[in-house]
Amino acid sequence: xxxxxxxxxxxxxxxxxxxxxxxxxxxxxxxxxxxxxxxxxxxxxxxxxxxxxxxxxxxxxxxxxxxxxxxxxxxxxxxxxxxxxxxxxxxxxxxxxxxxxxxxxxxxxxxxxxxxxxxxxxxxxxxxxxxxxxxxxxxxxxxxxxxxxxxxxxxxxxxxxxxxxxxxxxxxxxxxxxxxxxxxxxxxxxxxxxxxxxxxxxxxxxxxxxxxxxxxxxxxxxxxxxxxxxxxxxxxxxxxxxxxxxxxxxxxxxxxxx
Amino acid sequence: xxxxxxxxxxxxxxxxxxxxxxxxxxxxxxxxxxxxxxxxxxxxxxxxxxxxxxxxxxxxxxxxxxxxxxxxxxxxxxxxxxxxxxxxxxxxxxxxxxxxxxxxxxxxxxxxxxxxxxxxxxxxxxxxxxxxxxxxxxxxxxxxxxxxxxxxxxxxxxxxxxxxxxxxxx
Numbered sequence: 191x192x193x194x195x196x197x198x199x200x201x202x203x204x205x206x207x208x209x210x211x212x213x214x215x216x217x218x219x220x221x222x223x224x225x226x227x228x229x230x231x232x233x234x235x236x237x238x239x240x241x242x243x244x245x246x247x248x249x250x251x252x253x254x255x256x257x258x259x260x261x262x263x264x265x266x267x268x269x270x271x272x273x274x275x276x277x278x279x280x281x282x283x284x285x286x287x288x289x290x291x292x293x294x295x296x297x298x299x300x301x302x303x304x305x306x307x308x309x310x311x312x313x314x315x316x317x318x319x320x321x322x323x324x325x326x327x328x329x330x331x332x333x334x335x336x337x338x339x340x341x342x343x344x345x346x347x348x349x350x351x352x353x354x355x356x357x358x359x360x361x362x363x364x365x366x367x368x369x370x371x372x373x374x375x376x377x378x379x380x381x382x383x384x385x386x387x388x389x390x391x392x393x394x395x396x397x398x399x400x401x402x403x404x405x406x407x408x409x410x411x412x413x414x415x416x417x418x419x420x421x422x423x424x425x426x427x428x429x430x431x432x433x434x435x436x437x438x439x440x441x442x443x444x445x446x447x448x
Numbered sequence: 449x450x451x452x453x454x455x456x457x458x459x460x461x462x463x464x465x466x467x468x469x470x471x472x473x474x475x476x477x478x479x480x481x482x483x484x485x486x487x488x489x490x491x492x493x494x495x496x497x498x499x500x501x502x503x504x505x506x507x508x509x510x511x512x513x514x515x516x517x518x519x520x521x522x523x524x525x526x527x528x529x530x531x532x533x534x535x536x537x538x539x540x541x542x543x544x545x546x547x548x549x550x551x552x553x554x555x556x557x558x559x560x561x562x563x564x565x566x567x568x569x570x571x572x573x574x575x576x577x578x579x580x581x582x583x584x585x586x587x588x589x590x591x592x593x594x595x596x597x598x599x600x601x602x603x604x605x606x607x608x609x610x611x612x613x614x615x616x617x618x
Contacts, residue, residue, distance in 0.1 A: 193526045193585055195592030199462045200527035202472050205535070215552065216542035222555050223541070229534045232561040234589075236568035241586040244572065248583055255576050258569055 194237040198230040464527060471521070472528045479517040479532055483539055488513070492540060493547050502550055503562035510536040510563070511570045537563055 223229060240258045247257025464472065482488050492509045499505025513536055518524045524532070537560065544550045575581040 193588065194530070195589045197526035197530050199460045200464045200468065200531070201461050202464045202469060202527075202531050205531065215545040216539060218552060219542040219545060219555060220538045223534065223538045223560060228557045228560045229537065229564055230530065232564040233530065233533075233568060236565050237586075237589040240565075240569060240572060242590045245583060245586060245590060253576075254581060254583065254586075255573055258572055 194233060198234055468525055468527055471525060472531060475517050475521055475524055475528055475532050476535060478520055479513050479536060480539065482516055483513055483536065483543070489543065493543060493549060496540065496544055497549050501562075502544070502554065503559055504566050506537060506540050506544070507563045507566035507570060509540050511567055511574075514571075515574065533567060537567075 240261055243257040243261030244254035245257070247260070248254050483492060492513075495509045495512075496502065496505030499508060510533060514529065514533055517532065518529065541550070541555055545552050545555075572581065
């Protein structure tokens, strides 16, 4: 589980030469898998996507697998975006998946004062998975159920929204901006991961885009009869000479086109 | 196709070293013999057939054999593990086709992508539980991904854009 970026480049000359294949369908399946090249591209994408999510979770005090698990929840939508050809949506879906992870240790900075006290000394902890926010000041309000008011955290913009109805009045300020703690994950770091995920998504998206275009172009060429030979072994599918040879009219229907 | 060339170029390629080739051949032989030995083979088919999806079943089967091979060989280079993983996915899918558990037509990019995704998370979970997950290595992979540049001319077009521009202008 390391060095994937370097390792996917390696080309083995002896692939498939080890022992005689037992499964008779293996040649056909191997052609499909090898031709698509999707295995290594998808692996690289998974390493960036889940690796980034795991690292984010680690850097915010969670476990690597907690980040991976949280990121998995939005993968279905990212995957369907890839396959439907809506590649522009892939990056945002993947980023949303990462942002949907547990975000902790975001210390409220200046400007988060609330009447009698300040939040500066009271770290804010947001758990999207459980829908809770803790550390917003007075003990009685330190945990706020977000069930009625969904919380939205945007790491890229460094903003938190959805705290209005149940949080103390000053949380309205908190909703506009949260300064990240030096010890916790910074907004910049979040941005960096997000950029990496987008880059990976673009790479994967580009791959799928190219594949889709290749297949569409191929089928279009076949449909129009531009392929000189078919895949069954070289039969001419489009006879240019006969297609353009002038026809001698022999019947009334030939003249009228009937 | 030019775009495919660009993608290959972007990922890059490098010949495996003689040591890696040798390790791969040994690992491949062991893994394939394991897979096709009566009981393991039967278990593999059952594992896929009883899984909640073909993708998760294949991923689990491949993961088990990959780890078995890794333990047997004591260690495997990442490059060998990745190539062997691809080989095993192919073999398990072929086994499923031969045993008429899945039609060959179901094998497509989406299925392979799902398998790879689940295989990665299984491997990460296992490495994490064994205390062998190295975040610095994961960081290297993420950093490498961040350095990927979208090749010139490879725009992420929607189907609508492709339709408007026409296939011949892609």
